[in-house]
Each structure stands twice: as C-alpha cells, then as structure tokens.
Amino acid sequence: AQKVTQAQTEISVVEKEDVTLDCVYETRDTTYYLFWYKQPPSGELVFLIRRNSFDEQNEISGRYSWNFQKSTSSFNFTITASQVVDSAVYFCALSEAYSGGSNYKLTFGKGTLLTVNP
C-alpha cells in the first residue's frame, strides 16, 4: 500500500531563513506521481508542483525548489529566504499508476505546519 510520511509536524523559522520540508513515500509501483500543495490559513489547497517518477531532475521556481531522490524515496521541498507569506500547512501527496486504472488513489501526508516569524 502506498504511504506518505511528513515527519515534521511543525517548523518555525525566522524570516529570510532557508527551510526544508521533508517528504518520504512508499510505493510498489514503478510509475507514480508526487505532488506538493500549500494550505494557507484561508484553507484552500494550492497546487505547487507535480513530479513523475521517471523524471528525477530537481526543479526550481523562484524561491521554491524540490529535490526528488528515488534512491531514498524522498521528495523534499526547500523554501529559500522564507517570508511571512510562506506560513501555511504544506502537504506532500502520492498517486500510483497501473493500480487498477481509474481506481488509483491520491494519498496525502499529514502535512507540515510552517510558521515564518518576522
């Protein structure tokens, strides 16, 4: 069964610090997809990134970067020079292909609450 672990329940940093949010996943499939979402205090989940299992290139988008390592089953998310507006709950999620066609499941981790203090 697929599983997503976000071991950091809460992280608190001071503005301008760099912070890394960890995500470790378990899957038996060779083809799968990983996602990160941001949930600000307003509640809506905002999609940040999707990564395919066959593409291990790291990705950078402004202050955000993602490190995907199949060898350690991790898909970590780093915010550089954090800002107060980055304060939110961040969720990592995993979906598997070829597990029954449309019966796939998107499994979420429990989330990491990031607080960026001024």
Added chain:
Amino acid sequence: DGGITQSPKYLFRKEGQNVTLSCEQNLNHDAMYWYRQDPGQGLRLIYYSQIVNDFQKGDIAEGYSVSREKKESFPLTVTSAQKNPTAFYLCASSIFRQPQDTQYFGPGTRLTVL
C-alpha cells in the same frame, strides 16, 4: 476566471439534520472529488465522480451521499447517519481521473455540528 467554488464557507448543523454542501467548477473537468480534513490530519477521500451520472465511494463514504447530474456540479450531502461530521470539507476536480492528473481544490466549507 476558471476555478472551483464551494458554498457556504461556514455551515452549522443541528444534530439529526441533513445538510448539503455545494461545489461548482468551470474548468470543464470530467472528474470531481470530495475530501474531509480533520485537525492535524491529511485529506481523506469521501466520494469521487469520473463523469456525469457516475460516482464511487472513497475511503470514508458512510454517512455521506452525492449526485452528479451536471458536469459542473458535485454536491455533497452530510446525513444524520454521519457520526462525527464536524470537519473541513474540500471539493476538488481534475481534467480526467488518471493518476497523473493534478487535482485542483476549492476554498472549502467548514461544517460544525451544534
């Protein structure tokens, strides 16, 4: 602007009452989903629909019901059979129901049972 709307934002229910949460999308997506979120927890799937007039149970469907009469709309009814309905409910949609299709979420409805 394309997106997903949910209403109401806050909903209060007396025990024994059924309530219906609205979800509308104008993204022309085929698939729609309902999730429940409890404090400190990830999201759990209640129901999903791949296409109009079709829907399937998710992990925690007991005490909930849905309909999908229109592509744009996927309302969720929380029935009196749901033992602990107080939670944050999120609706999502994706272009199709495939593992690689990103799910996009609405703003959520916070339901409180009085």
